[in-house]
Amino acid sequence: xxxxxxxxxxxxxxxxxxxxxxxxxxxxxxxxxxxxxxxxxxxxxxxxxxxxxxxxxxxxxxxxxxxxxxxxxxxxxxxxxxxxxxxxxxxxxxxxxxxxxxxxxxxxxxxxxxxxxxxxxxxxxxxxxxxxxxxxxxxxxxxxxxxxxxxxxxxxxxxxxxxxxxxxxxxxxxxxxxxxx
Numbered sequence: 001x002x003x004x005x006x007x008x009x010x011x012x013x014x015x016x017x018x019x020x021x022x023x024x025x026x027x028x029x030x031x032x033x034x035x036x037x038x039x040x041x042x043x044x045x046x047x048x049x050x051x052x053x054x055x056x057x058x059x060x061x062x063x064x065x066x067x068x069x070x071x072x073x074x075x076x077x078x079x080x081x082x083x084x085x086x087x088x089x090x091x092x093x094x095x096x097x098x099x100x101x102x103x104x105x106x107x108x109x110x111x112x113x114x115x116x117x118x119x120x121x122x123x124x125x126x127x128x129x130x131x132x133x134x135x136x137x138x139x140x141x142x143x144x145x146x147x148x149x150x151x152x153x154x155x156x157x158x159x160x161x162x163x164x165x166x167x168x169x170x171x172x173x174x175x176x177x178x179x180x181x
Contacts, residue, residue, distance in 0.1 A: 005126035012127060016134020020110060021141055028102050037092035041081035052083025100145040107142020108158075111135040112165055119173035128173075 025031075041047045044054035056079040118131030139162070147155065 008126040009130040009133070012130025013133035013137065016114060016131055017137040017141075020107070020114070020134065020138040024103055024106055024110075024138075024142075027106065028099065031099055032092060032095040034092055037095065038088035041083065044079065044081075047081035047083060050081070050083055052081040055079050055082050097149050100149065104142045104146035107138050108162075111137075111139030111142065112162075114138060115166070116169055119169045120176060 041050060041052065047054045112135065114135030115132045116135075118128040118135060122128035122131060143158070150158075
């Protein structure tokens with residue numbers, strides 16, 4: 001094993017991952033941002049006007065502050081507005097799920113295609129291994145965002161299909177490159 005080939009493989013892996021992820025983001029745009037759906041209400045009076053309930057941190061019995069809580073700044077009240085779930089959080093979650101489904105349906109086949117390219121067409125080990133690792137990374141990127149929205153039986157079928165494809169690719173690539181050696 002040559003250290004140059006290992007480093008080239010790692011470089012190809014990282015660059016394949018970057019090209020895939022940034023290509024998907026270019027195609028579908030950026031992920032929905034929480035702040036675009038839920039405005040940051042920083043005062044109790046505005047919160048009440050908007051139909052929410054102001055919760056002071058000092059009276060908050062939870063040990064962990066909510067994720068939308070902002071650090072205390074001069075002129076800003078010490079608390080948060082409990083309005084988000086009913087009004088904007090649902091919309092944000094729906095937008096997030098739609099985006100992640102799109103990313104999943106492009107990342108999964110793209111990752112499989114890149115793995116197949118690396119396994120079948122590139123006999124040079126550093127290139128093939130780097131591409132295959134990049135394909136795996138793209139699959140992980142696509143699946144990880146969508147996984148929380150799927151049911152167990154869908155996860156099972158996706159995992160089973162992926163396993164079958166990778167095993168088949170392994171046999172095919174080893175037969176192809178094994179016969180040449």
